[in-house]
Amino acid sequence: MCQLMFSVVNSAExxxxxxxxxxxxxxxPMQPMxxxxxxxxxxxxxxxxxxxxxxxxxxxxxxxxxxxxSEVDRMAEREIxxxxxxxxxxxxxLAEESGVHAGNDFVWVIDxxxxxxNFLHGFPQYAVSIALKHKNRIEVGVIYDPLRDELFTAKRxxxxxxxxxxxxxxxxTSMTGALIGTGFPFKNxxxxxxxxxxxxxxxxxxxxxxxxxxxALDLAYLAAGRxxxxxxxxxxxxxxxxxxxxxxxxxxxxxxxSFNDQYLESGNIIAASPKMHxxxxxxxxxxxxxxxx
Ligand code: IPD
Ligand code: CA
Ligand code: CA
Numbered sequence: 297m298c299q300l301m302f303s304v305v306n307s308a309e310x311x312x313x314x315x316x317x318x319x320x321x322x323x324x325p326m327q328p329m330x331x332x333x334x335x336x337x338x339x340x341x342x343x344x345x346x347x348x349x350x351x352x353x354x355x356x357x358x359x360x361x362x363x364x365x366s367e368v369d370r371m372a373e374r375e376i377x378x379x380x381x382x383x384x385x386x387x388x389x390l391a392e393e394s395g396v397h398a399g400n401d402f403v404w405v406i407d408x409x410x411x412x413x414n415f416l417h418g419f420p421q422y423a424v425s426i427a428l429k430h431k432n433r434i435e436v437g438v439i440y441d442p443l444r445d446e447l448f449t450a451k452r453x454x455x456x457x458x459x460x461x462x463x464x465x466x467x468x469t470s471m472t473g474a475l476i477g478t479g480f481p482f483k484n485x486x487x488x489x490x491x492x493x494x495x496x497x498x499x500x501x502x503x504x505x506x507x508x509x510x511x512a513l514d515l516a517y518l519a520a521g522r523x524x525x526x527x528x529x530x531x532x533x534x535x536x537x538x539x540x541x542x543x544x545x546x547x548x549x550x551x552x553x554s555f556n557d558q559y560l561e562s563g564n565i566i567a568a569s570p571k572m573h574x575x576x577x578x579x580x581x582x583x584x585x586x587x588x589x
Contacts, residue, residue, distance in 0.1 A: 326435050326451050329384070329428050333404075333438040334449065336379040337424045340372040340408055341442030344415070344424070347371070351416055364412055369393055372408035376426060380404050387428075392534045403429045407534035410439075411510030425512035427537035437538030439516045448516040448542055456519050456545035463546040465569040466521045471501040471579075474572065477514040478507055479528035486587075487529050493583035494527070501579060515539025518567055519546035525568035525576040529588065533560050540567075549573040553584040564588055 347354070347368045354366040373393045380387065388399030391406040404426065409415060411422030420443050428436040437456075439448040448463075450456040456463040468474055476498055481487045498505055506523065508514060511531050517523045519542040537560065540550055550567040552559040555577065559565040568576050 326428075326454075329402075330436045330438070330449060330451055332380060332383045333426045333428060333436055334440075334447065336376040337426050337438045337440035337447070338442075339379060340375045340424045341440045343372050343375055344368055344409055344422070345442045348415065348418070351418060354416070356416065364416065365393055366409075366412065366416060368415070369409045369412055372424065373406060376406050376408055376424070390533065392532070401431050405429060405434075405534050405537040407512060407532075410512040410535060414509040419509065421508045421513060422510050423513045423516070425534065425538045427541060429537070434537055434541045437541035439512045439538050439542065441513060441516075446516075448519065448538075450519075450538070450541040450545040452541060452545070454545070456542045458516075458520050463519045463542070464521060465519060465543065465546045465548040466524050466572070467569065468524050469571045471572075471575050472503070474502045474524035474575075475522075476502050476505050476576065477518065477523040477526040478505055479509075479511055479514070479531070480507055481529045484530040487585070490583050490585050490588060491529055494580045497579040497583065498527075498576070501575075511535040512539050515543050515567060518548060519543045521546075525566070525572045527566045527576060527580055529564050531563040531565060533563075536560065536565060540565075543567050551577070553580065554589045562588075 354368060356364050356366045359365055370393050373391050377389060377391060386400045387402040387404060389397040389404045407425040409422060410425050415422045424440045426438045427434050435452045437450040446458060448458050481491050511528060512535060514526050515536060516539055518526050543550055548567055549570045550559060550565060552562050553564045566573060566577055566580060
C-alpha cells in the first residue's frame with residue numbers, strides 16, 4: 297500500500313514512491329480492454345432487453361436442478377464473445393454457456409445473463425457480467441443492468457464506478473440497521489440446513505436480508521453502498537469475478553468461509569466493508585460445516 301499518496305490522475309492513484317512502470321501499469325494499459333468489455337456488455341444488454349418481451353415464449357433448457365438457460369443466454373454470450381474475439385483473438389475465454397476456450401494468459405470470464413430465472417419470469421433484476429483476468433488476477437470488471445441502464449465498471453488499482461460516479465462501500469459499523477444481500481442455495485440443497493442457520497443469525501442481528509436473484513448485481517450494489525454485506529454458498533466464477541473486483545475497488549473485503557481468499561474456487565463468499573465483514577463473518581462462521589470450509 298502506498299504510504300505517500302499525493303493525487304489521483306486518470307483514475308490511477310499517484311504515489312510518488314511508486315516506480316514509474318507501476319504507475320503506468322496501474323492506469324493506462326487495461327483501459328482498451330475495459331472499453332471492449334463495456335461495448336460487449338452494452339451490446340448483450342440491448343439484445344437481452346429486446347428479447348424480454350418474448351421471454352415467456354423462449355426455448356428453455358434445464359442444465360441441472362433449478363438451473364436454466366434460454367436461447368437469450370446463448371445469443372448474449374455469442375454477442376459478447378464475438379466482440380471480444382474481434383478485439384483480442386488470442387485471449388482465452390471462460391463463458392457460462394459454452395465453457396472454456398483456450399488462449400494466452402488473458403482470460404475473459406463471462407456470465408451473459410446473470411439472473412436467468414428472474415429474466416424468464418419478467419422479474420426486473422438481471423445483468424451482464426464480464427471480467428478479465430491476467431495470469432489469474434482480475435484486472436477489469438463490468439456489470440451492466442440493461443433495465444436501469446446502470447453500468448458498473450472496475451479496473452484493478454483504478455477504482456469502481458457506477459456510470460460516472462465513483463463507488464465506495466458503506467461506512468456502517470454495526471449490524472443494527474444493516475441491509476445484507478444473499479442468495480439461497482437452491483442448487484446445492486445439501487447446504488440448506490447450514491444456510492438456514494446463517495440466515496437466522498443474520499436476520500436476528502441485521503435490519504433485513506435481500507435475495508434479489510443476481511449475484512453480480514448483489515456485489516455491484518454492495519460496492520455502490522446499497523447493501524452493507526453479502527454472502528452466498530456455491531457461486532460459480534462467472535457469477536462473481538466482475539463483482540469481486542468491483543467490491544475490492546470500492547474498499548470492500550472478500551473472503552471464503554474459512555477467512556481465506558479461495559472464494560472463486562469454493563464459490564462460498566462473504567463480502568462487505570472491512571468492519572461489516574468482521575461482523576458478518578462472526579454471524580456466519582459458527583454454522584460453517586466442514587464441507588463449506
Ligand atoms: C444465478 C444468480 C443467483 C445465484 C445463483 C446463480 P444465473 O446466476 O447469480 O443470484 O443465487 O447461484 O446461478 O444462473 O442466473 O446466471
Ligand atoms: Ca450467474
Ligand atoms: Ca447466467
